[in-house]
Amino acid sequence: MPEHLLDHVRPYLSRDPEERIAYIRAPRWIGHQVARDAHRRLAELLPRPPSLRTQGLMLLGPYANGKTMIAERFAVEHLRTASKQKVWIVQTREGAGLGHFYASILQAMRAPIGERNVGRKAEQVDHLLASLKPKVLIFDEFHNALRGRARDIEAIFAFLRRIGRQYDIAPVLIGEVAVYDFVNATSEMASRFDLLSVPRWHYDEDYLTLLDSLESALPLARISDLSDERLARTIFSLSEGLIGEIVTIVTKAAIAAIRSGAERITKACIDELHYISISHRRNSALRESLL
Template sequence: MADHLLDHVRPYLDRDTEERVAFIRAPRWIGHHTALEAHERLADLLSRPATLRTNGLMLVGPYANGKTMIAERFAVEHLKTSPEQRVFIVQTREGAGLAHFYASVLQALKAPTGNVRDVGRKAAQLDHLLASLAPRILIFDEFHNALRGRTRDIEAIFAFLRRLGRVHDISPVLIGEVAVYDFVNATDEMASRFELCAVPRWQYGEEYLALLDSLEAALPLAKGSDLSEEKIARKIFSLSEGLIGEVVAILTKAASVAVRSGAELITMAMIDRLGHIPLSARRQAPVREALL
């Protein structure tokens, strides 16, 4: 019975509706090929020998494609196995300039930021903290936020990234959209310091169909939905535009409806009723026009 479900998911069929919906809506790790490769690359940075010129990594791809979850999962796994924290995730702040960038790092290290304009004091504070905490990897999520300022500010941020390796033996990891790749590869000096780990949009094919099968097995519905069947798989692919975050969002909403309605499976009609608008079409959506 319910052979399409993973063993740890099957018991949820006996839970009440709200418990099942809460389980469906909970964040879940999807160990697809690109995610596993990224974890291997991050593990290599963590285990490398000490050096005076560290290499870094870029995780680059479109929005809503799982880059942040890859980084967060790696950091959590590291904390479970290491007695001390050697991997920190910096949520790069909106706002141009070195001061905002330093404030992002200080926040990640759980340090007070003080006067946002006092760049010199922040630099000294960071040097002290980095020497004390001795991180191995600093992951800068949404690094493209730091690339919207004046040229001299961006140059100063890249100088800081070089200093991380030269002075503190830290490998920087930059997560963001294609602008990150463009800025890093604008000079040979920076290009030589960062390897690319691409997180591209999914293509319609066997790997994508396997993704649908794995998601179906993780959603506690009593009946099989056959999500990898051509017609419904194409529909989900079209609406998601090949973005894993959008695939998960569509199936999460549809599975919640399936539980609450008693249907116990996801159908084409159910997905149609969601009224999901692809990301690229949201600026021109009829609902937006109604707001004017």
């Protein structure tokens, strides 16, 4: 019996290869310490007492590092247990201006977006907030809203202040470091948001534990020993400490191991992926071949 696998993963070894590959490709929650802490802090926004000055959160870090997955898991778990939806995720639209920002909220709340007039959109958003009564609004990729004119950005921050005072909503801003810079540009806004950092991983025991967790969740018949120094260093170097990249590399290698019949991930298996790290893709030979 493959003792290196979780109990619920072992039965997949008897499935055909394509079923196993589909299981490996499926999104999965990785409950590392930073993710658990962030999930707990988000959950604390729900049972809080009413306030005219709600405290928001910033969930910030580099791209491909699991921020959106943390927010989505929190929202899904809330839906499973709540009698009425109190958490909404807004995918902040690309493009500058209040119109795009309000349209993001309307789309998240599945409202028709027929009006081009910004004032009408604002009225529609207010009507939805008053009727739906959310407790938490999560703005994913909030840095998209910070690329416009200074007066539009100030109006967006004024909106975030107002929804706390008028509707008792705690805003959560997910994005890159630019969000931190804009929020902390004034003491007034800085005092309204706590920071939850989702940094790159370091090569340490937590990272090695993460690799062991991933290995136990992948239905391969043989032990890969991903946390072995040589293999762990290779994955870390290619991923550049980004959890999204770590998962992608391990997933691709596991699929290759099934298709080759090796049933384990080796350094040679990863080398054969010819995986290019994010920071090197601009100058990669593959890119040059397209010119």
